[in-house]
Amino acid sequence: MTLLRLPRPKDAFAPHPARRMRLVASGMLVAMAALFILARATVHVHPAIGFVQAFAEAAMVGGLADWFAVTALFRHPLGLPIPHTAIIPRNKDRIGDTLAAFLRDNFLTPAVVARRMRHMDVAAATGRFLASPSGGDGRLREGASRLIADILEALDQERLGGMVKGAIGQRLRAINIGPLIGQAIEAAMRDGRHAPVINSIVLWADRTLEANEHLIRQMVHDRAGKVLRWTGLDENLANAILNGLRKLLSDMADDPAHPLRLKAEEGMAKLAFDLQFDLEMQAKAAQIRDEILDNPAMQRWIDGLWEQARAGLLRAVRDPGKAMAGRLGEALRALGGTLQQEAGLRLVINRFVRRAAVGAAASYGDAIVRLVSDTVRSWDAGTVTSRLEHAVGRDLQYIRINGTIVGGLVGLAIHAVDTFF
Template identity: 85%
Template sequence: MKLLRMPRSPLDAAAHPARRMRLVATGMLLAMAALFIAARATVHLHPAIGFVQAFAEAAMVGGLADWFAVTALFRHPLGLPIPHTAIIPRNKDRIGDTLAIFLRDNFLIPAVVARRMRGMDVAGAAGRFLASPSAGDGRLRVGASRLLADMLEALDQERLGGMVKGAIGQRLRAIKVGPLVGQAIEAAMRDGRHAPVMDGIIQWADRALEANDHLIRQMVHERAGTVLRWTGLDENLANAILGGLRKLLADMAADPGHSLRLKAEEGMAKLAFDLQFDIEMQAKAAKIRDEILDNPAMQRWIEGMWEQARTGLLRAVRDPGKAMAGRLGEALQQLGGTLQEDARLKLVINRFVRRGAVGATATYGDSIVKLVSETVRGWDAGTVTSRLENAVGRDLQYIRINGTLVGGLVGLAIHAIDTFF
């Protein structure tokens, strides 16, 4: 049966070289001990063996001293509660606070962030990516798109849709429709843009009069007396009424200064003024706005607008290549070219990003420092010890190896001086 090999974690990968160097350092110490025993047993055979014995003896002392120093950083040597040992576990909270202060004083300072950001061209990088998205990291783009799609699909659509529709409705209800419509009417009248509307109303009235000609004749006939109907004067009266109305509409259409048109414009001007400054008229406009928004048809329109936006967004994030190939992609590519070519726009965007980063540092720098400190405080002593030992343990074992070699050389030098001088 073939066993499956589980992938190693980054901590295991980092611990492997440190463990190997620890075995090398310990092996050297044991080798010096064996060499010392052998030299001590045979030192009477030749004077040169005394140099070997001195080297091995001093190497053992140096190796043991450095083993004690390295071990005392992370734990109690041989499990003995010797004072000033297990330094890192006992001081992990202070180490976390010191690390946090170091980050704050050397990295999370607005002046430092501003200086580092001054040489970064964020706008240019964004422009290059937008202009040539295929040149970027495709895996990053696809991964980000898949993440966005999963997030959108994982959200509660009823709740999210209700929040979006509620936000849209709230924003629409917050609009002061009275002053807005009043200003629009006033601006249209100032520029003469109301005249086509007035002409359209007159033309509509003329068509409506022609379409309802028989109703007016029937009304005159029914309301006329017996004598008028018997003599046929009711028909003449109906013709006179219809002719007068048609002539009035024709005159209004032909003469922009007609008295009735001027009267209508005066009413429009008063309506525009009241919508802007009359509280009662504004309340009426707001009531009409709320009635429109409460209408089921309007609610269905808002719901459909949200569903269309959500469907389009999902389609875009699921297939970023297709989205970038459409009009949106063309617009983004044009934006990317502008960001690369327009030096002034690039300067403005880079300045905005720099100010945003500096502002975020000034606002949230202390929170980041606090997060580092509290995270280290939340670790248990074993976690802190293992992570730091795996990070720097390999170099610390070199200290033991060097201590063994340097100690041996010093012992050899002392023995030589004692022998020859």
């Protein structure tokens, strides 16, 4: 019976580049130690072997010194608690704060953002991409898409979602809703679009009257005197009231110039005026706006809005080709062509993007900096050490290799001077 062996990736067990370079640097140090021992044992054979011994001895010193320096960045050499070693784990929080301060001072201040974006034509770049999404460097586009997706998935969703939802709520609360509603009512009345609303109210009142006819009859019967009930006139009175209300509603529905209808329009006009110019009415509208925003149902709606936007953005960046397909893709490509042709539109969009970026830096720069700092603080020392060592460890091992070679050459030069001079 033969076992099925699945093919293994070529580099499945290949060491990390930093680990591979660490083995090379350590191997050179061991080789220099072996060369030193061999040269010391045979130095009496020929004077030239003294140069080899000097080279190996100095190379060991240089390699050990650089090994100590590199190791001291990430951990205690040989596990010994030597002062000023394990620098990165001990200063993890300070590194996070420094990184956050560097990000704030060099990237997130309004002046820096405005200066960097002054010469950026975001609208033209967006237009070129939308008009020809398949052109350009596909690897760059795919890499950018993966980077955006990784960032969205890696960030703390509760904190990031809280920032986004807080920003939405803050923007909504900053809107003076009264004048907007007043202008909308005024424009609707000017164009006659308020008539269907009044008709719907009249129709609703008629249906409500029909559905509650028995309540009106019962109320008239209960409040009528004994004589009216005994003679049956209470029923006639209830019929008269109901017929009068039905005729009133029918007249209001058929006659646009009905007095009550004109009174309703007058009331709407006054409401539109007060919402635009009466501070007390605007304050009441703002209070209603805040009560609506504080309602748990509205909070859940905002939560769902953010989650849908995040999920849609993730789908788009993971598969940009699918996002540009269909009618949506045609509309986006048409928009891209318009952006490339209309200089005025590009100017307006670039100005808006610049102001939005500067405003975001001014309003949320500190929050982003705190997010970076708090994220680094939340990592344990081992995570920070591992990530930094994987990022720069390969270059640090080159320092050890160079230190070994340079140390050996310096030792060789010193031995030559001592020998000949």
